[in-house]
Amino acid sequence: SGGMLAAALLLLLLAAGPWPGPGPVPVRAGRDALREELLLSPLPDGDPRGTRWGGQGLTLPAVSHYRLFPKALGRLVAALGVRELHLALTQGFWRTRVWGQPPLQAPAGAELWVWFQPTVTDVDKAWEELSNILSGIFCASLNFIDSTNTVTPTASFKPLGLANGTDHHLLRYAVLPREVVCTENLTPWKKLLPCGSKAGLAVLLKAERLFHSSYHSQAVHIRPICRDASCLAVSWELRQTLTVVFDTFSSGQGKKDWSLFKMFSRTLTDACPLASQSKVYVDISPKNKEKELLEVAPPPTSVHEAIVQGDKRTYAVYDLLSPSVFNTSRSLNVQLKWKRPQDSLDLPTPILHAQRYVSGYGLQTGEISTLIYNTHPYRAFPVILLETVPWYLRLYVHTLTIITKGKENKPSYIHYQPAQDRRRPHLLEMLIQLPANSVTKITIQFERALLKWTEYTPDPNHGFYVSSSVLSALVPSVIAMKDVDVEQSPLFTSLFPSSDGSSYFVRLYTEPLLVNLPTPDFSMPYNVICLTCTVVAVCYGSFYNLLTRTFHVEEPSRGGLAKRLANIIRKFRGVPPL
Amino acid sequence: MAAAVPAVGWVRAAAALLLGCCGAALASGVQDQAEQFFRSGHTNNWAVLVCTSRFWFNYRHVANTLSVYRSVKRLGIPDSHIVLMLADDMACNPRNPKPATVFSHKNMELNVYGDDVEVDYRSYEVTVENFLRVLTGRIPPSTPRSKRLLSDDRSNILIYMTGHGGNGFLKFQDSEEITNVELADAFEQMWQKRRYNELLFIIDTCQGASMYERFYSPNIMALASSQVGEDSLSHQPDLGIGVHLMDRYTFYVLEFLEEIHPASQTNMNDLFQVCPKSLCVSTPGHRTDLFQRDPQNVLITDFFGSVRKVEITTERISLDPDLADFERKLPKDELAMEPLKYAEQLPVAQIIHQKPKQKDWHPPGGFILGLWALIIMVFFKTYGIKHMKHIF
Numbered sequence: 029s030g031g032m033l034a035a036a037l038l039l040l041l042l043a044a045g046p047w048p049g050p051g052p053v054p055v056r057a058g059r060d061a062l063r064e065e066l067l068l069s070p071l072p073d074g075d076p077r078g079t080r081w082g083g084q085g086l087t088l089p090a091v092s093h094y095r096l097f098p099k100a101l102g103r104l105v106a107a108l109g110v111r112e113l114h115l116a117l118t119q120g121f122w123r124t125r126v127w128g129q130p131p132l133q134a135p136a137g138a139e140l141w142v143w144f145q146p147t148v149t150d151v152d153k154a155w156e157e158l159s160n161i162l163s164g165i166f167c168a169s170l171n172f173i174d175s176t177n178t179v180t181p182t183a184s185f186k187p188l189g190l191a192n193g194t195d196h197h198l199l200r201y202a203v204l205p206r207e208v209v210c211t212e213n214l215t216p217w218k219k220l221l222p223c224g225s226k227a228g229l230a231v232l233l234k235a236e237r238l239f240h241s242s243y244h245s246q247a248v249h250i251r252p253i254c255r256d257a258s259c260l261a262v263s264w265e266l267r268q269t270l271t272v273v274f275d276t277f278s279s280g281q282g283k284k285d286w287s288l289f290k291m292f293s294r295t296l297t298d299a300c301p302l303a304s305q306s307k308v309y310v311d312i313s314p315k316n317k318e319k320e321l322l323e324v325a326p327p328p329t330s331v332h333e334a335i336v337q338g339d340k341r342t343y344a345v346y347d348l349l350s351p352s353v354f355n356t357s358r359s360l361n362v363q364l365k366w367k368r369p370q371d372s373l374d375l376p377t378p379i380l381h382a383q384r385y386v387s388g389y390g391l392q393t394g395e396i397s398t399l400i401y402n403t404h405p406y407r408a409f410p411v412i413l414l415e416t417v418p419w420y421l422r423l424y425v426h427t428l429t430i431i432t433k434g435k436e437n438k439p440s441y442i443h444y445q446p447a448q449d450r451r452r453p454h455l456l457e458m459l460i461q462l463p464a465n466s467v468t469k470i471t472i473q474f475e476r477a478l479l480k481w482t483e484y485t486p487d488p489n490h491g492f493y494v495s496s497s498v499l500s501a502l503v504p505s506v507i508a509m510k511d512v513d514v515e516q517s518p519l520f521t522s523l524f525p526s527s528d529g530s531s532y533f534v535r536l537y538t539e540p541l542l543v544n545l546p547t548p549d550f551s552m553p554y555n556v557i558c559l560t561c562t563v564v565a566v567c568y569g570s571f572y573n574l575l576t577r578t579f580h581v582e583e584p585s586r587g588g589l590a591k592r593l594a595n596i597i598r599k600f601r602g603v604p605p606l
Numbered sequence: 607m608a609a610a611v612p613a614v615g616w617v618r619a620a621a622a623l624l625l626g627c628c629g630a631a632l633a634s635g636v637q638d639q640a641e642q643f644f645r646s647g648h649t650n651n652w653a654v655l656v657c658t659s660r661f662w663f664n665y666r667h668v669a670n671t672l673s674v675y676r677s678v679k680r681l682g683i684p685d686s687h688i689v690l691m692l693a694d695d696m697a698c699n700p701r702n703p704k705p706a707t708v709f710s711h712k713n714m715e716l717n718v719y720g721d722d723v724e725v726d727y728r729s730y731e732v733t734v735e736n737f738l739r740v741l742t743g744r745i746p747p748s749t750p751r752s753k754r755l756l757s758d759d760r761s762n763i764l765i766y767m768t769g770h771g772g773n774g775f776l777k778f779q780d781s782e783e784i785t786n787v788e789l790a791d792a793f794e795q796m797w798q799k800r801r802y803n804e805l806l807f808i809i810d811t812c813q814g815a816s817m818y819e820r821f822y823s824p825n826i827m828a829l830a831s832s833q834v835g836e837d838s839l840s841h842q843p844d845l846g847i848g849v850h851l852m853d854r855y856t857f858y859v860l861e862f863l864e865e866i867h868p869a870s871q872t873n874m875n876d877l878f879q880v881c882p883k884s885l886c887v888s889t890p891g892h893r894t895d896l897f898q899r900d901p902q903n904v905l906i907t908d909f910f911g912s913v914r915k916v917e918i919t920t921e922r923i924s925l926d927p928d929l930a931d932f933e934r935k936l937p938k939d940e941l942a943m944e945p946l947k948y949a950e951q952l953p954v955a956q957i958i959h960q961k962p963k964q965k966d967w968h969p970p971g972g973f974i975l976g977l978w979a980l981i982i983m984v985f986f987k988t989y990g991i992k993h994m995k996h997i998f
Contacts, residue, residue, distance in 0.1 A: 119698065157748055164750020167724050169731055171748075183957045191949040210698035211706050212725040235721050239698055239706040259945040410954055440958050459957055485730060486660055486779040502952045525948035533951040550781070
């Protein structure tokens with residue numbers, strides 16, 4: 029916190045789609061293509077952030093010919109009638125207030141949301157099959173997704189791809205906040221890439237460095253997109269993204285300059301031979317409108333300027349397919365040096381950020397509070413808040429209060445679906461208008477339920493998780509964004525389709541909450557059985573003895589042989605017998 | 607002359623007979639060897655590796671399982687034939703000073719977690735029920751392939767279990783246990799469904815020998831790290847990580863397996879000698895009475911490796927180079943009439959005017975109907991039946 033360390037954002041983007049690009053074989057419309065990108069950008073408090081995005085495209089309906097698109101996902105999408113699929117596995121939390129708006133954030137744990145085709149008749153059955161199949165592909169416990177943690181949002185999570193009508197009954201959303209992300213989830217993710225981890229930008233992905241980070245998020249997005257500018261034909265896009273925030277201070281011996289080798293312990297040696305585009309972008313935007321603070325080495329192929337999230341950014345671009353990059357040396361090690369001390373490195377506070385916490389005392393009641401900050405000086409904008417609370421925290425909706433600047437703020441749209449014990453969680457969706465330069469506080473009280481003793485996890489004293497709330501908003505941009513050709517712009521700018529340039533869409537997640545439920549003493553059944561059995565045995569035993577015991581007079585025994593002989597001798601002696 | 611010829615002929619006949627006998631003996635010797643080669647009778651190998659302990663201080667149980675996993679993968683069994691169950695995550699545990707690693711030797715010499723690991727059952731999924739379902743094959747139909755034990759009657763299966771145990775039971779995640787009787791019955795179910803050819807069961811827990819006492823199905827060989835009444839001890843702590851890294855028995859088994867390569871001829875008797883009492887402090891035990899072959903003839907790679915029998919052919923096969931013809935057969939894409947659009951991410955107007963979903967009308971339930979019937983009956987009983995005609 030507050031350490032002035034070089035940070036890097038690594039964005040690798042692989043996108044494949046029918047690309048009318050150059051190549052030894054003329055690419056027909058109907059061929060899939062691959063684009064990969066790596067974006068490095070420093071974060072304010074110095075942590076390098078790396079995001080790797082990948083995408084591949086496949087034309088519908090040629091789903092039997094898989095060249096680059098992985099067959100496992102292609103068959104899944106075709107068989108279950110999936111229109112859009114978004115799966116994210118995340119470890120850590122993105123600190124929006126310190127690090128700025130994320131390009132694509134995901135909540136801690138596993139998040140899966142899917143839009144099905146209108147032709148699917150039983151959406152719940154398809155959802156259950158899908159989560160089971162994905163749990164096998166990604167080695168994650170996604171099979172725990174069932175009706176107790178699935179919701180159907182009505183206003184959030186609109187489709188990111190082409191859509192003609194959005195019946196929200198075809199949407200399902202589930203989060204598993206307790207899910208752990210480790211190398212066994214990264215391994216199948218890497219295996220979906222056409223070049224695997226052997227060539228291209230994916231050689232940098234070694235688990236030991238990637239998991240030694242403050243934030244690690246890997247995601248898979250499948251959606252239908254326009255095949256070309258005329259948008260008369262549809263093709264599938266598979267985007268694989270990996271966002272990592274490195275902490276150079278703890279892993280880089282405290283120096284502020286960083287390089288690819290320092291972050292990943294590897295350098296780039298070549299581009300993936302199957303890729304039509306393979307680029308590295310380094311964010312060298314000047315902060316506070318001063319001249320550049322950063323210097324990159326070796327000199328980049330080109331410099332690209334784009335408007336990302338409403339702000340103008342400058343990127344140094346290394347095109348791995350151009351021959352000049354690997355001309356002088358066999359490997360590319362991008363290095364970033366700070367020109368002068370970074371006392372003034374300060375990213376402006378993001379326009380929208382949020383915080384959530386649980387308060388209260390004891391194990392009976394509590395209160396969930398969400399704080400949403402709008403730091404824009406004069407523009408107000410609406411935000412949709414989606415909260416999913418498990419059924420064992422019984423929310424009292426009559427205690428829901430929304431207060432902005434001391435006054436009550438009535439939401440324009442509110443959708444509440446109460447929970448059913450052991451069947452459905454609470455769903456609360458609200459459209460709230462955030463006035464300029466304000467803090468909105470949303471509070472709701474709950475009561476904790478007592479679970480049946482078989483429903484507790486093996487480690488119940490750890491607590492139970494409440495998944496992150498989701499905030500979706502159209503944030504006004506500082507600089508209006510022009511309509512850019514999607515094919516030529518970098519992949520990290522084109523995930524959220526934007527309708528007009530005056531605002532950009534952002535989806536933020538708050539912290540997950542950890543709540544203690546009243547936990548029974550699990551040794552009590554054993555204790556009770558022992559005690560009851562002892563009492564019963566003593567009572568019953570005593571009664572039985574009293575009722576059935578009889579007493580007989582017993583003749584004293586005549587004694588053994590020795591005693592009899594001794595008595596005969598004593599009789600002769602005239603002495604009384606023994 | 608006439609007498610010499612029959613004599614020579616007799617000698618010659620005798621020599622021929624002798625040679626014939628020797629030849630027959632040699633031939634049968636060669637045939638025996640050939641039979642030996644095929645006698646193991648298995649065509650594929652499976653492994654089920656289970657770690658049943660949760661919490662950071664049980665790091666060593668996860669390291670045990672992962673070292674067996676590593677050996678088994680190295681000797682040739684692919685991930686699709688390994689069912690790995692780890693009850694807790696040690697590699698990415700917040701207490702691990704070196705994330706994404708699990709070490710087996712102190713001073714962090716050997717990372718058994720590696721870069722290419724696939725865990726099939728994680729965390730809360732490791733339960734007695736799931737373990738028995740995997741063994742017996744009675745799995746819900748939606749289970750993915752990687753979580754199933756798809757063995758047949760020609761499969762050799764290695765089952766390795768580690769955790770905390772006692773006399774006749776093994777504890778799963780500190781909340782339930784599996785008894786030796788249940789395990790023996792599960793193996794009997796596997797035998798009756800012909801789900802294995804031969805089975806090797808290794809257990810590294812306290813009083814491990816009690817777990818194989820009750821087996822009664824054929825073709826099972828069992829090894830345990832300690833006898834009934836003895837505790838299995840852990841090997842060495844690492845001061846950097848702060849916990850014990852491995853158990854003694856599995857540590858020495860790992861050292862033994864590191865010297866095995868896919869073509870090794872080492873047999874089971876050598877595995878029985880691993881970790882004598884001087885090193886292990888407990889007495890490892892084994893049980894071979896249910897096993898048909900002599901352990902001397904059983905190779906380590908029969909269970910730990912996956913030796914494929916390869917046939918080399920010199921036939922020439924030509925692949926069809928005509929790709930254009932194939933591409934012509936691909937169905938043409940449909941083109942839309944007018945350009946398609948992306949959905950609006952935050953359609954505020956549409957959301958605000960969303961019609962609230964009509965609440966589905968349910969007929970009144972039995973309780974409500976009964977209550978109203980009771981109220982009406984009481985009313986008419988009290989005030990007389992004459993009011994009825996005003997109602998109906």
